[in-house]
Amino acid sequence: MKGKILVTGGTGYIGSHTVVELQESGYEVVIVDNLSNSRADVVDYIGQITGTRPAFEQADCRDLDALDEIFARHGQIDAIIHFAASKAVGESVQKPLLYYRNNIVSLLNLLELMPRYGVKGIVFSSSCTVYGQPDVLPVTEAAPIKKAESPYGNTKQINEEIIQDTVRSGTPISAVLLRYFNPIGAHPSALIGELPNGVPMNLVPFITQTAIGIRPQLSVFGDDYGTPDGSCIRDYINVVDLAKAHVFAISRMLEGKQAEQVEVFNIGTGRGLSVLELIHAFEAATGVKLNYRIAPRRAGDIEQVWADPRKANDVLGWKATTGIEDTLRSAWNWQLKLRERGIQ
Numbered sequence: 001m002k003g004k005i006l007v008t009g010g011t012g013y014i015g016s017h018t019v020v021e022l023q024e025s026g027y028e029v030v031i032v033d034n035l036s037n038s039r040a041d042v043v044d045y046i047g048q049i050t051g052t053r054p055a056f057e058q059a060d061c062r063d064l065d066a067l068d069e070i071f072a073r074h075g076q077i078d079a080i081i082h083f084a085a086s087k088a089v090g091e092s093v094q095k096p097l098l099y100y101r102n103n104i105v106s107l108l109n110l111l112e113l114m115p116r117y118g119v120k121g122i123v124f125s126s127s128c129t130v131y132g133q134p135d136v137l138p139v140t141e142a143a144p145i146k147k148a149e150s151p152y153g154n155t156k157q158i159n160e161e162i163i164q165d166t167v168r169s170g171t172p173i174s175a176v177l178l179r180y181f182n183p184i185g186a187h188p189s190a191l192i193g194e195l196p197n198g199v200p201m202n203l204v205p206f207i208t209q210t211a212i213g214i215r216p217q218l219s220v221f222g223d224d225y226g227t228p229d230g231s232c233i234r235d236y237i238n239v240v241d242l243a244k245a246h247v248f249a250i251s252r253m254l255e256g257k258q259a260e261q262v263e264v265f266n267i268g269t270g271r272g273l274s275v276l277e278l279i280h281a282f283e284a285a286t287g288v289k290l291n292y293r294i295a296p297r298r299a300g301d302i303e304q305v306w307a308d309p310r311k312a313n314d315v316l317g318w319k320a321t322t323g324i325e326d327t328l329r330s331a332w333n334w335q336l337k338l339r340e341r342g343i344q
């Protein structure tokens with residue numbers, strides 16, 4: 001066993017894929033999740049994929065006493081990967097206090113308990129949203145942090161600062177902040193994937209739900225942006241590739257190889273794709289025609305952003321390797337599996 005990792009939000013979309021990669025690399029995992037946006041059977045599916053059912057604790061990270069009891073009971077936890085958070089940009093505008101309480105109190109609780117239980121480090125799920133609309137593309141980790149467009153985005157910025165301040169204060173922990181670009185796709189087994197709650201806000205779940213007939217039509221939000229085809233550009237990263245980045249971060253941390261106590265990495269492919277390009281790649285990958293129309297711009301959208309991932313490539317030793325068509329096929333297979341299971 002390489003070490004024991006506590007994964008908050010471990011039954012969620014990125015969390016579940018990361019638990020699989022951690023276990024397949026020889027780590028022991030304890031999942032903490034309140035199941036507010038995920039299902040308990042994900043733990044069984046992780047067991048089916050890896051042959052090991054991870055420990056699972058249904059608890060809310062806002063609950064300090066519950067977390068304290070979990071740390072006390074599970075013995076030496078070597079590191080934490082903190083995914084548990086609310087993540088819907090639009091909802092965060094409607095319910096800011098929910099977002100601030102959930103996303104910030106959870107981190108405060110973990111940081112308070114880490115030194116008490118000798119936990120060495122934390123990998124934090126951050127987002128490219130901290131860059132806003134970058135002045136220079138591709139965006140590097142050195143780009144300025146822009147004022148957040150939403151309470152959700154603000155919680156990511158504030159959490160990065162809370163971690164920086166805590167480490168600076170002399171607390172004996174280290175941290176890796178991973179700034180994700182746009183994670184898409186599902187595990188190739190189609191046993192785990194993204195489970196959107198209600199009408200999907202994100203592009204790929206909306207595409208697959210339209211393709212399967214749950215939604216009549218996909219709206220492309222704007223074709224008058226200053227991009228070659230007028231639609232927005234993003235860096236779509238395969239979720240299994242993204243999950244693997246966490247394993248690289250954890251081993252770097254536990255082997256004491258970090259150059260600084262807080263390290264920041266962009267986790268993206270380095271390639272930007274427009275909404276229209278993504279739609280056409282989906283059609284090419286699956287042979288399914290999509291019913292879509294051009295609709296007005298969506299408030300708060302950034303025109304274009306893609307990563308410069310060279311720091312993650314060179315320093316972390318991680319690189320995104322899965323092609324976009326394989327990734328979109330995996331998203332489609334997952335949608336087909338959900339229908340088979342009668343979920344969506």
Ligand code: UD1
Pocket residue numbers: 087088089127128129182201202203204206218219220221222232233234275298301302305
């Ligand atoms: C945003 C945030 C990201 C956050 C994520 C969570 C930014 C840059 N990114 O991602 O940090 O983690 O939300 O939800 O702030 N689109 C359509 N039709 C649709 C849905 C989306 O055209 O039905 C377009 C959007 O306008 C956008 C692209 O598809 O151009 C991707 O949208 P989405 O999947 O929602 O992700 P972001 O908004 O990039």
